[in-house]
Amino acid sequence: MRVKQAVLGVGVGVLAATLPLVAHHSFAAEFDATKSVTLQGVVTKLDWTNPHIWVYLDTKDESGAVAHWQCEGGPPNTLTRNGWSKDSLKIGDQVTVDGFRAKDGTNTCNARSVKLPSGKSVFAGSAEDGGPSKRAAPAQ
Amino acid sequence: MQTRPLSFIPSAALALFVASLAPTVAFGQVPGAAAEVGAKPANGPAPRTPDGKPDLSGLWQRPYVPDMTKTTKNQEGTADLPFTDAGLKAWKSYDAANGDYTGSCLPFGLMRSMNSPDPIQIMQSPKYVALLYEQNTWFHVIPIDKQHHEGATPTWFGDSVGHWDGDTLVVDTVNFNGRTRLDTIGHPHSDALHVMERFTRTDAMHIAYEVTIDDPKTFTKPWTNKRTFTLRPDWEIMEYSCEENNKDLYEGHIKPPPR
Numbered sequence: 001m002r003v004k005q006a007v008l009g010v011g012v013g014v015l016a017a018t019l020p021l022v023a024h025h026s027f028a029a030e031f032d033a034t035k036s037v038t039l040q041g042v043v044t045k046l047d048w049t050n051p052h053i054w055v056y057l058d059t060k061d062e063s064g065a066v067a068h069w070q071c072e073g074g075p076p077n078t079l080t081r082n083g084w085s086k087d088s089l090k091i092g093d094q095v096t097v098d099g100f101r102a103k104d105g106t107n108t109c110n111a112r113s114v115k116l117p118s119g120k121s122v123f124a125g126s127a128e129d130g131g132p133s134k135r136a137a138p139a140q
Numbered sequence: 141m142q143t144r145p146l147s148f149i150p151s152a153a154l155a156l157f158v159a160s161l162a163p164t165v166a167f168g169q170v171p172g173a174a175a176e177v178g179a180k181p182a183n184g185p186a187p188r189t190p191d192g193k194p195d196l197s198g199l200w201q202r203p204y205v206p207d208m209t210k211t212t213k214n215q216e217g218t219a220d221l222p223f224t225d226a227g228l229k230a231w232k233s234y235d236a237a238n239g240d241y242t243g244s245c246l247p248f249g250l251m252r253s254m255n256s257p258d259p260i261q262i263m264q265s266p267k268y269v270a271l272l273y274e275q276n277t278w279f280h281v282i283p284i285d286k287q288h289h290e291g292a293t294p295t296w297f298g299d300s301v302g303h304w305d306g307d308t309l310v311v312d313t314v315n316f317n318g319r320t321r322l323d324t325i326g327h328p329h330s331d332a333l334h335v336m337e338r339f340t341r342t343d344a345m346h347i348a349y350e351v352t353i354d355d356p357k358t359f360t361k362p363w364t365n366k367r368t369f370t371l372r373p374d375w376e377i378m379e380y381s382c383e384e385n386n387k388d389l390y391e392g393h394i395k396p397p398p399r
Contacts, residue, residue, distance in 0.1 A: 025243030
C-alpha cells in the first residue's frame with residue numbers, strides 16, 4: 001500500500017471545468033483543485049450520514065508508516081437512489097481512492113472515485129441524471 | 141434502485157399545512173412507492189386540479205445548476221451578466237474559501253435552493269403552492285393571489301406571492317435578507333433582489349421552469365435562466381439533515397461565513 005500525491009501539471013481552469021461543484025458547499029470552500037491525491041488503503045470506518053458520506057482508510061508508505069485518511073463522498077440520498085447503501089463498502093475492504101486534498105493540509109480528501117481491487121467502483125452515480133452511472137462518484 | 145419510505149415530519153407547521161391541503165389536493169401524481177422500479181411512466185397531457193388549474197403536484201427531479209450563466213444540456217443561462225459596478229466588485233471579490241454560508245448549513249435561500257440537485261416535492265391547493273426542498277429539509281409556501289407583506293423582516297427565502305398566468309404559475313418574490321448567493325459558484329445579489337419564476341407543466345412528465353433575476357443594485361437589467369424538471373413517480377422525498385455530520389465545519393476544514 002502506498003500514498004501517491006501528485007500536483008497536476010495542467011491548468012486549474014481546465015480542471016475547474018470538470019470539478020464537481022458540491023451541492024452542500026462549494027468545492028473551493030474546502031478543497032484544492034491543484035492537489036490531486038491517490039490513496040490505497042484499508043477501510044477502517046464508514047459514516048453513512050448527511051450531508052456527505054465519509055470513508056476512513058489507513059494507508060502505508062514504503063517504510064510501513066501508517067497514515068489515517070478521511071475522504072468525503074456524495075450525499076447518502078443521492079447514493080441511495082443510485083443503488084448504494086452503507087453496506088456497499090465494508091470495514092477491511094481494500095480500496096483505491098482518487099480525490100483532491102483539503103486546503104488545510106490535513107489528511108482529508110474529496111473522493112472522486114472509490115474502487116475495490118476488482119476495479120469495481122462503489123458510490124458511483126450522479127445527482128444530475130438520477131440513474132445508475134459508471135461515472136466516478138461526484139462529491140455532492 | 142431503492143428509496144427509503146417517508147419517515148420524517150419537517151415541522152409541526154408543515155404537517156398542519158399538509159393536513160389542511162388534503163381535502164383539495166390531487167395526490168394522483170405522488171404515489172407512495174414505485175409499482176415497478178425503474179419503469180418509465182407513460183407521458184400524456186398535464187393533469188389538472190378540480191378547479192381547472194394545471195396540477196404541479198409531484199416529486200420532481202431537477203438539474204443541478206451550480207452556475208446560472210452556463211448553457212448546457214440541462215439549462216439555458218445568461219452568459220454575460222450585466223453587472224453594475226457594485227455587482228462586479230461583489231462577484232470578483234468572492235472567495236468561497238472565506239466562508240461559504242452553505243457549508244455551515246445556513247439556509248441556502250430561494251435561488252440556491254432552486255439550483256440544488258436534490259428533488260423537490262410540490263404540493264398545491266387553490267390557495268397555496270408549497271415547495272418542499274429535500275436539500276436540508278426546507279420548505280417554502282407561496283400564497284396564491286395575495287399581496288406581498290408590508291414592512292416584513294427580510295428573510296433567506298424571501299416573501300413570495302403567486303398567481304396563474306393562463307396555465308403558468310408565476311411566483312414573485314422580494315424582501316430577501318441579502319445573505320445568500322444565487323448559485324454554488326457564488327454569483328452575488330443584494331437585498332434588492334426580485335425573483336420572478338414561471339412554472340409551466342408542459343406535459344404529465346415535465347415542468348418548464350424559467351427564472352428572471354432582477355436586482356438593480358447588482359445588475360443593470362434583468363436576466364434569465366431556464367431548465368426542465370422531470371417527474372419521478374418512482375422516488376419519494378427523503379430526510380436530509382445538513383447538521384447531522386457536518387465534519388467540514390465541525391473539524392474546521394471550512395470557515396464559517398462572516399457575520
